[in-house]
Amino acid sequence: MDAAYLSTLLVWASLVALTIALVAFSIDLARRTGERGADRARELAAAGAAASGTAGTATSAAGSTDAGAGPGTTQPHPVSPDGAVLPPSGRAAGIAMSTTWLGTALLLAAIVLRGVAAGRTPWANMYEFTLVGSFVALAVFLGFTLRRDVRFLGAFVTGLAAIFLTLGLNVFYVAAMGVQPALQSYWLILHVGVAIIATGVFTVAFVASVLQLLREARDGGAQLLGTWYWLDRVPNPTSLEGLSFRLNAIGFVLWTFTIIGGAIWAEHAWGRYWGWDPKEVWSFVIWVVYAAYLHARTTRGWSGTRAAWFVVVGYACVLFNFTGVNLLFNGMHSYSGLTAG
Amino acid sequence: MSERTTYRPEGIDDAFVGDGGTRTEGAPAPNVPALGWRGMLRWTWRQLTSMRVALLLLMLLAVAAVPGSILPQRGQDPAGVLEYLGNHPTSGEWLDRFGFFAVYTSPWFSAIYLLLFVSLVGCIVPRAMQHARNLRGRPPRTPARFARFPALAEGTTTASPDDVVEAVAAHLRRRHTFRVDVAAEPARAARGTGERALPARPATRTVAAERGYLRETGNLVFHLALVGLLVSVALGQLLHYRGQAIVTEGRGFANAVTDYDTFENGAWFRPEALRPFSLTLDAFSSHFASDDVAFAQARDFTAYVSVIEASGDESEQTIKVNHPITVDGAKIYLMGNGFAPDLTITDADGQVAFAGRVPFLPEDTMYTSRGVIKVPDVSPGLEQIGMVGYFLPSAVVAEDGAARSVFPQPDNPLMVLELYTGDLGLDDGVPQNVYRLDTASLDPVTDADGERIKVLVRPGETVELPDGLGTVTLGQQVPRYVALDLRHDPSLAWVLTFSLVAMAGLAVSLFTPRRRVWLRTWQDPQEPGRTRVELAGLARGDDAGLQGEVDRALAAVPGLVAPHDETTGDAAADADAEGVAPADTTPAERAGEHDTQDRPTNREGH
Ligand code: HEM
Numbered sequence: 001m002d003a004a005y006l007s008t009l010l011v012w013a014s015l016v017a018l019t020i021a022l023v024a025f026s027i028d029l030a031r032r033t034g035e036r037g038a039d040r041a042r043e044l045a046a047a048g049a050a051a052s053g054t055a056g057t058a059t060s061a062a063g064s065t066d067a068g069a070g071p072g073t074t075q076p077h078p079v080s081p082d083g084a085v086l087p088p089s090g091r092a093a094g095i096a097m098s099t100t101w102l103g104t105a106l107l108l109a110a111i112v113l114r115g116v117a118a119g120r121t122p123w124a125n126m127y128e129f130t131l132v133g134s135f136v137a138l139a140v141f142l143g144f145t146l147r148r149d150v151r152f153l154g155a156f157v158t159g160l161a162a163i164f165l166t167l168g169l170n171v172f173y174v175a176a177m178g179v180q181p182a183l184q185s186y187w188l189i190l191h192v193g194v195a196i197i198a199t200g201v202f203t204v205a206f207v208a209s210v211l212q213l214l215r216e217a218r219d220g221g222a223q224l225l226g227t228w229y230w231l232d233r234v235p236n237p238t239s240l241e242g243l244s245f246r247l248n249a250i251g252f253v254l255w256t257f258t259i260i261g262g263a264i265w266a267e268h269a270w271g272r273y274w275g276w277d278p279k280e281v282w283s284f285v286i287w288v289v290y291a292a293y294l295h296a297r298t299t300r301g302w303s304g305t306r307a308a309w310f311v312v313v314g315y316a317c318v319l320f321n322f323t324g325v326n327l328l329f330n331g332m333h334s335y336s337g338l339t340a341g
Numbered sequence: 342m343s344e345r346t347t348y349r350p351e352g353i354d355d356a357f358v359g360d361g362g363t364r365t366e367g368a369p370a371p372n373v374p375a376l377g378w379r380g381m382l383r384w385t386w387r388q389l390t391s392m393r394v395a396l397l398l399l400m401l402l403a404v405a406a407v408p409g410s411i412l413p414q415r416g417q418d419p420a421g422v423l424e425y426l427g428n429h430p431t432s433g434e435w436l437d438r439f440g441f442f443a444v445y446t447s448p449w450f451s452a453i454y455l456l457l458f459v460s461l462v463g464c465i466v467p468r469a470m471q472h473a474r475n476l477r478g479r480p481p482r483t484p485a486r487f488a489r490f491p492a493l494a495e496g497t498t499t500a501s502p503d504d505v506v507e508a509v510a511a512h513l514r515r516r517h518t519f520r521v522d523v524a525a526e527p528a529r530a531a532r533g534t535g536e537r538a539l540p541a542r543p544a545t546r547t548v549a550a551e552r553g554y555l556r557e558t559g560n561l562v563f564h565l566a567l568v569g570l571l572v573s574v575a576l577g578q579l580l581h582y583r584g585q586a587i588v589t590e591g592r593g594f595a596n597a598v599t600d601y602d603t604f605e606n607g608a609w610f611r612p613e614a615l616r617p618f619s620l621t622l623d624a625f626s627s628h629f630a631s632d633d634v635a636f637a638q639a640r641d642f643t644a645y646v647s648v649i650e651a652s653g654d655e656s657e658q659t660i661k662v663n664h665p666i667t668v669d670g671a672k673i674y675l676m677g678n679g680f681a682p683d684l685t686i687t688d689a690d691g692q693v694a695f696a697g698r699v700p701f702l703p704e705d706t707m708y709t710s711r712g713v714i715k716v717p718d719v720s721p722g723l724e725q726i727g728m729v730g731y732f733l734p735s736a737v738v739a740e741d742g743a744a745r746s747v748f749p750q751p752d753n754p755l756m757v758l759e760l761y762t763g764d765l766g767l768d769d770g771v772p773q774n775v776y777r778l779d780t781a782s783l784d785p786v787t788d789a790d791g792e793r794i795k796v797l798v799r800p801g802e803t804v805e806l807p808d809g810l811g812t813v814t815l816g817q818q819v820p821r822y823v824a825l826d827l828r829h830d831p832s833l834a835w836v837l838t839f840s841l842v843a844m845a846g847l848a849v850s851l852f853t854p855r856r857r858v859w860l861r862t863w864q865d866p867q868e869p870g871r872t873r874v875e876l877a878g879l880a881r882g883d884d885a886g887l888q889g890e891v892d893r894a895l896a897a898v899p900g901l902v903a904p905h906d907e908t909t910g911d912a913a914a915d916a917d918a919e920g921v922a923p924a925d926t927t928p929a930e931r932a933g934e935h936d937t938q939d940r941p942t943n944r945e946g947h
Contacts, residue, residue, distance in 0.1 A: 048389065070839065118870050140880040141574050147719065159472075174635045175635075176634070177630070177632075177634045177635035177638070178630060178635060178638070178640060180638060180640070181639055181640065181641055181642055181662035181663065182662050182663065184641075184662070184663060185663045196847045200770060242883045242885060245883050246883065246885070249851040249852070252847075252851070253844065253847055253848050253851060254842075256844050256847060257844060260840045260841065260844060263840070264837070265614055265663075267833070268665065269662060269663045269664050269675040270674075271583075271665065271672070271676065271826045271828055272828070273833075273836065274415070275416075275417060276409055276410075276414065276417060276444075278410040280412040280424070281407070281409055285403045285406050285407060288399055288400075288402050288403040288406070289400075289403050292396055292400050292403065293397055293398060295392060295395055295396045296396055297882075298882070299392045300395055301393075301395055302393075325410070326690065329410060329411075
């Protein structure tokens with residue numbers, strides 16, 4: 001059994017672990033939502049008794065918006081219900097976290113073995129990019145869980161990673177091998193490595209922004225989300241926005257470096273630092289969209305929900321830059337190992 | 342003009358610029374255009390330098406860049422443009438008219454980024470001047486009311502107000518993070534009513550502190566570096582030159598416009614910029630993978646060259662992909678390679694009609710290469726001959742006579758030639774593409790059945806051409822050629838410097854917290870010997886570490902008695918100024934800069 005084969009096997013194993021994690025995280029979210037509904041009913045009953053107001057029934061309370069949940073709060077999205085200490089983690093949460101750690105560790109081993117098999121840095125084609133990108137997203141998530149309870153992100157991060165790995169194994173897979181002369185440069189490690197880290201960071205930030213948008217829509221009374229009780233379990237939109245911003249800020253600086261590093265490398269390899277190659281165009285578009293996001297956040301009337309949409313657009317561009325540009329356009333970046341269609 | 346000094350672009354007004362209040366209530370509403378062109382101009386300028394317009398221009402720029410990645414571009418893929426125009430005559434013509442085949446030099450794309458940069462300068466210069474004043478300024482006075490600030494803390498101590506002030510000021514000054522002012526306020530009678538009521542209070546001591554001026558500095562440096570980047574890229578466009586030359590083994594070229602196969606230069610280029618050096622290709626080596634997985638994939642190309650610089654210095658150097666060499670300020674890149682077989686052709690009269698190396702262009706990964714030979718009429722009365730040749734480095738000939746190359750290295754070279762006779766058009770004086778044979782006025786040479794005749798030649802062989810047209814000889818050695826790109830762009834160092842400065846400024850501005858902390862302390866009139874301490878914090882932008890900063894300042898107070906109550910909930914509810922995230926129920930030990938969440942930590946997640 002050679003290293004390349006073992007590496008692929010480990011990716012499959014990691015995929016299985018992450019899928020279990022995904023299911024467990026979802027169960028955990030649902031479970032917490034149930035308890036939350038009960039909490040809320042109790043809370044409202046108490047508030048209703050105190051203020052001799054008309055408290056809703058348990059069902060309508062769980063399904064309704066946050067507004068007015070806590071007496072004495074004046075803001076539209078009160079923090080107090082969410083600020084409550086979470087119930088002690090149940091079995092599902094425990095399984096979810098341990099399988100996520102396991103899946104991430106297996107993925108790391110797969111990446112290392114892949115590098116051994118190819119005899120070079122293991123991120124030179126789309127398949128390897130999906131492996132490492134998923135790993136970074138998982139690592140960012142796990143890193144956060146060490147300091148804070150961000151388990152609400154778990155289902156989405158493991159879900160996205162599972163999708164990426166499935167795509168990687170089935171669509172992008174290429175055999176492990178060396179690289180052509182144009183790729184033989186330490187810039188492969190730096191430029192591509194940083195690009196992957198940036199992508200992983202953007203992925204987690206995207207999850208936070210999507211949750212922010214969903215939560216905001218639900219708090220605003222969106223009919224469609226009426227039964228998505230688990231949304232009550234995620235933090236309020238303002239703190240989701242803060243989380244997304246901090247990650248996006250890091251991602252943006254890394255992306256800036258990716259572009260500068262790419263330009264330096266292009267200057268060495270292709271004899272020009274910028275040539276509006278499709279990959280360069282889309283990297284530029286991504287950069288401008290995230291720059292617009294940063295400006296939107298400081299512009300009156302554009303922060304909050306609208307800014308979050310920039311993150312969604314920006315991340316869509318990131319995904320397109322990775323998949324669409326590699327597969328649809330014939331540029332100088334045709335290193336996917338697959339032929340352009 | 343006097344309003345210049347107070348004018349601030351909409352959207353960027355900074356809670357810090359105000360008088361220490363919690364928020365600045367709206368930017369000056371955009372004026373309705375006053376009558377007359379001056380008012381109009383001023384209004385336009387204001388709009389242009391507003392954050393909203395910057396945002397719109399940024400979005401436009403992103404959208405405008407996209408078509409260039411979908412449609413073929415003249416600069417990158419001229420053949421693709423011709424093909425597109427051929428396939429879509431009507432829409433293609435319209436797209437062409439609006440510059441869609443040269444998006445990045447089109448008037449509309451240029452207009453967007455130029456407007457963006459005008460906006461940027463108009464926005465950043467006033468900000469820079471304001472910042473220069475702030476840098477020399479002091480932290481704003483301690484505000485009268487703390488309640489509305491996003492981060493609060495309070496406590497009681499046995500130390501005197503003077504000691505409190507001294508200890509906290511020393512704490513804040515440590516490591517020079519904060520600029521600190523200590524002040525005293527006289528006793529105050531109750532005044533005001535309702536919301537704005539202020540209770541009576543004895544004389545107090547205050548601390549006003551501010552940190553993170555670098556944040557704004559970084560932001561300004563970043564934006565100005567972008568301007569520098571744009572200018573240096575533009576200068577490079579004007580001054581650069583670029584040439585391509587094909588050089589075969591043992592031959593060389595001199596750095597002169599006439600020695601290049603193609604040459605292109607910016608508007609401000611002068612031929613004197615070409616330093617007179619020369620270069621000879623001594624040898625070329627290539628290496629390809631031969632394992633099953635990556636069979637025939639390129640692994641290494643190296644050109645060994647001798648260089649004579651303008652100064653007369655000679656040196657031997659190697660050029661590889663990714664490793665250009667620099668000669669007299671110009672960079673030389675290895676962009677391509679192939680075979681340039683040595684061909685000698687004699688005509689029907691036995692006269693040498695053609696002799697020389699012909700570069701064959703590789704057409705696939707096995708280096709199946711195509712070349713064209715145009716044999717002029719040397720002996721009077723004979724027809725001109727055109728040949729299209731395929732050079733196969735490792736040839737395998739199948740039973741039906743079809744030949745193909747199975748490896749890129751010259752292990753078993755074979756030349757396959759197809760012949761044409763007629764008028765090559767050499768005498769028209771129109772410059773011809775040496776890699777193309779115009780067969781319009783040529784006839785293919787065929788056998789009795791009308792099948793085209795293919796002539797096979799191996800290195801060192803001489804073969805008779807059909808119909809007694811003459812002979813062709815392929816040299817024993819098959820020389821290699823390299824395609825070299827030579828480029829000189831005096832702005833490169835500037836482009837790199839501004840990019841790195843921009844990135845550094847960006848990182849500084851995004852990761853430097855900008856915070857203000859105020860403290861007020863006074864002798865508690867009810868409880869002699871007890872001193873009340875109140876603190877408030879304000880940050881620019883998202884700053885999850887603000888409460889921690891305030892808590893640390895409180896912890897620096899000597900002799901604290903009772904654990905302080907958290908009273909921040911309501912303040913958080915009000916603090917929506919400029920995206921300040923509510924810092925709710927935050928315990929003091931949660932002091933990290935990157936706190937992510939509003940709920941107390943729950944660590945047993947896994
Ligand atoms: C080429 C066009 C521009 C690009 C690429 C760009 C990029 C950026 C980026 C990446 C940031 C984030 C860094 C930070 O938050 O400190 C930023 C911030 C900022 N930009 Fe721009 N910018 C451009 C034009 C402008 C213009 C035209 C204005 C003024 C109207 C402007 C005003 C600002 C301000 C005030 C901030 C700081 C926001 C804050 O308070 O954090 N920028 N810009």
